Amino acid sequence: MDMLAETSRTFLIPISRLVPGIKEAVASAYLCMRAIDEIEDHTDLPPEVKAKLLLGVSKLIQVPSREAELRTLFQPYQDTLCEVTVRLNDWVNLCPTSIAPRVIQSTAIMAEQMAEWVEREWKINTEEDLDYYTYCVAGAVGELLSDLWKWFDGTETDRVKAVAFGRGLQAVNIVRNRIEDSTRGVDFFPPHWGIEDMFAYTTRNLEMANEYIADIKPGPILDFCSIPLALAHGTLFALSNGESKLNREAVLQIVSRITGED
Known part of the structure; x- marks a missing residue:
């Protein structure tokens, strides 16, 4: 919950009040979405890099070798990206396994659509x-x-x-x-x-x-x-x-x- 406290006061309280199981699922979903949102909104990344990273996340978050692939994707921008972004794999792993595929699917779709909006300026x-x-x-x-x-x-x-x-x-x-x-x-x-x-x-x-x-x-x-x-x-x-x-x-x-x- 430390990362939640750093990224959102609005959602920290309601998520922290959820019961085990749904708490981890919602926290995972929120942090995954926040991870890609920080790419879309980043003030120091040019649009072409934002689109590249978002499309990369959309593809790589769905593969079995997700952890290594995401690390490689983020590595050139490690010093620029927010911690919540570079730890995306941790947030996926936080989710209960039976619902994780739905969170992964939503994150992948949203990342692709965010890339579209970056390209549309x-x-x-x-x-x-x-x-x-x-x-x-x-x-x-x-x-x-x-x-x-x-x-x-x-x-x-x-x-x-x-x-x-x-x-x-x-x-x-x-x-x-x-x-x-x-x-x-x-x-x-x-x-x-x-x-x-x-x-x-x-x-x-x-x-x-x-x-x-x-x-x-x-x-x-x-x-x-x-x-x-x-x-x-x-x-x-x-x-x-x-x-x-x-x-x-x-x-x-x-x-x-x-x-x-x-």
Whole structure:
């Protein structure tokens, strides 16, 4: 869990509250996705190197000699890549063996799609482009989580709403990080969209995400989904009121309300 603490405060708490089995599966999935996300977002790697690495991961993570092949792929960039990336094989090995193939499959597909977006220079021209991008990097994670829930205890969830769950969280990040993204020449807002258009898009998806978790019975899986969703709602509210992010006190209040812990 040390790497989780270093990479995401948002997901550290809900993952740490999961029970054994599903905890390792979700942690593995999160860290695998984070490993490739750090390649896509890396400020010191040129686009052609990002695409090469992402396509390499997509292929090599699926082969029996994965550990050695990934080490060779990453070696020339060892001093540049983040630790969470170079330890990708460790995160695969963290996953319970019976569900690991699904996590590997999702990581491979996402890495390939991220490479596509790198080559497209993240150009968003329409709402359909935005839907596709947010599906590739987040909506598909919602689908994976639904598969993990079913694997663990048979929990059934709506996959369309699962996509909206991931997409809504990603849309909040797009709004929050717009200025930072602009410094690297990227804007995920479709042309002619203002902030209110993106707020409306985000709200629609978060409302579907509310419906997604409403179908989940009380327990650790519901807690896991509820925390980041509540933080997303809180962040969107803060952004709509001119704040740059959700402050720490508000974060703690939201987590306390959901967990019942002070």
